[in-house]
Amino acid sequence: MPDTFRIGLLGHGTVGAAFAELLEERADAIAAITGIRPVLSGVLTRSRGEFTALLDDSDLIVEVMGGIEPARSHALAAMRAGRHVVSANKLLLSQHGEELWAQARESGVQLRFEGAVAGVVPVIRVLQESLAGAHVERIHGIVNGTTNYILSEMRRSGASYADALRQAQELGYAEADPTDDVTGRDAAAKMAILARLAFSTPVSIDQVTYEGIEQITADDMAHADELGLGLKLIGTAERVEGGISVRVHPAFLYGGHPLASVDGPFNAVTIEAPAITEITLSGPGAGGPQTASAVLGDVISAMIPPASTPETIDSLPIVADVVSAFYLHMEVEDRPGVLARIAEILGESGASIRSVVQHGMGDNARLVMVMHPITESSFYAGVERIAQLPFLRSRPRAIRVIDEEFM
Numbered sequence: 001m002p003d004t005f006r007i008g009l010l011g012h013g014t015v016g017a018a019f020a021e022l023l024e025e026r027a028d029a030i031a032a033i034t035g036i037r038p039v040l041s042g043v044l045t046r047s048r049g050e051f052t053a054l055l056d057d058s059d060l061i062v063e064v065m066g067g068i069e070p071a072r073s074h075a076l077a078a079m080r081a082g083r084h085v086v087s088a089n090k091l092l093l094s095q096h097g098e099e100l101w102a103q104a105r106e107s108g109v110q111l112r113f114e115g116a117v118a119g120v121v122p123v124i125r126v127l128q129e130s131l132a133g134a135h136v137e138r139i140h141g142i143v144n145g146t147t148n149y150i151l152s153e154m155r156r157s158g159a160s161y162a163d164a165l166r167q168a169q170e171l172g173y174a175e176a177d178p179t180d181d182v183t184g185r186d187a188a189a190k191m192a193i194l195a196r197l198a199f200s201t202p203v204s205i206d207q208v209t210y211e212g213i214e215q216i217t218a219d220d221m222a223h224a225d226e227l228g229l230g231l232k233l234i235g236t237a238e239r240v241e242g243g244i245s246v247r248v249h250p251a252f253l254y255g256g257h258p259l260a261s262v263d264g265p266f267n268a269v270t271i272e273a274p275a276i277t278e279i280t281l282s283g284p285g286a287g288g289p290q291t292a293s294a295v296l297g298d299v300i301s302a303m304i305p306p307a308s309t310p311e312t313i314d315s316l317p318i319v320a321d322v323v324s325a326f327y328l329h330m331e332v333e334d335r336p337g338v339l340a341r342i343a344e345i346l347g348e349s350g351a352s353i354r355s356v357v358q359h360g361m362g363d364n365a366r367l368v369m370v371m372h373p374i375t376e377s378s379f380y381a382g383v384e385r386i387a388q389l390p391f392l393r394s395r396p397r398a399i400r401v402i403d404e405e406f407m
């Protein structure tokens with residue numbers, strides 16, 4: 001009989017219940033490979049179990065309860081007691097990661113969290129292990145499946161944002177309260193974790209600027225198609241001017257970008273470093289069985305030590321004003337000189353136009369432009385001046401364009 005390895009499970013919801021089922025299903029195979037049989041020692045929910053007794057009976061704690069407290073206190077207590085911890089809790093790690101990693105180092109235990117970012121896509125492991133020797137310059141990610149489904153559906157069927165959101169809720173891709181997803185906050189938490197690992201510098205969710213997809217219209221999608229662009233909610237973590245920038249916002253991509261073809265509820269992360277050029281990992285970004293699979297992978301890794309707990313080695317400043325290309329959408333009075341005046345203001349702001357599409361709408365016209373890269377502050381100063389022009393029919397709208405293509 002192989003030795004047993006006891007797992008205490010905090011949370012028995014979507015991920016926890018799927019994990020318990022998967023563990024039972026895979027226990028024989030894991031025992032055959034590792035010589036150790038993982039067993040569930042107990043479960044804690046709001047209505048059953050007691051934490052201290054569960055901890056006493058466990059070699060490792062799986063935290064899939066979500067939220068900050070009591071998840072944080074339980075994870076810290078488990079590590080202090082010498083137990084490894086596996087968590088899928090992006091909120092907890094993006095707010096209290098440093099405290100948790102410090103405790104893991106002090107206690108000499110493992111804190112693993114593959115399920116916290118991009119579901120089953122093994123991006124944490126790749127950053128911590130496979131690319132440990134690479135100097136990561138930039139990460140772009142589609143790390144929220146709900147918004148990617150909504151945007152894909154708007155593009156595919158011409159649906160409005162509200163209709164696509166309703167459809168996502170009916171199919172179970174969006175929660176009844178989708179706020180964290182559609183505002184970009186969920187993606188911001190995940191990008192904080194990825195930036196922390198990629199750049200070995202402390203990054204918390206408060207330092208990530210984020211915009212959501214609520215303002216995106218079916219029109220944007222149609223114009224994007226004409227310009228050969230696809231629209232995604234993109235998380236970016238990159239080195240800039242001696243610091244880093246971590247942000248989440250809608251962005252247009254040209255067809256050659258690896259994230260351009262990632263549709264539906266899928267997630268994908270592109271990592272760029274000089275030695276590797278670019279790698280892209282993609283797959284299901286959420287779901288009980290999928291996330292449970294990532295959690296079980298972490299449990300097995302913890303059963304067979306060692307793995308390192310990352311220490312920060314830098315203290316890089318967060319850079320607020322970065323360079324980006326832009327899509328600019330304007331509705332204007334259709335009369336001579338309008339385009340010239342707008343181009344003049346953009347020129348004075350340092351912006352140069354890459355492409356323009358114009359559509360007549362009776363007495364008015366719709367102008368859609370794609371700009372070459374420019375610092376965000378200069379561009380928005382120009383947009384603010386354009387917004388004041390008397391022939392503007394509504395506020396101009398700007399969306400960033402990621403103008404890299406890997407072909």
Ligand SMILES: NC(=O)c1ccc[n+]([C@@H]2O[C@H](COP(=O)([O-])OP(=O)(O)OC[C@H]3O[C@@H](n4cnc5c(N)ncnc54)[C@H](OP(=O)(O)O)[C@@H]3O)[C@@H](O)[C@H]2O)c1
Nearest residue numbers: 011012013014015045046047064065066088089286287291
């Ligand atoms: N769902 C996904 O697809 C997914 C994907 C990736 C990561 N995650 C992460 O995984 C974690 C769990 O998500 P989930 O979707 O499985 O959540 P869920 O379905 O809401 O389940 C949460 C579980 O934790 C228990 N719990 C919550 N607060 C508790 C408390 N104060 N004391 C004791 N038990 C408590 C709940 O107990 P009761 O049963 O008594 O309510 C429930 O069993 C979250 O951190 C989430 O961000 C989820």
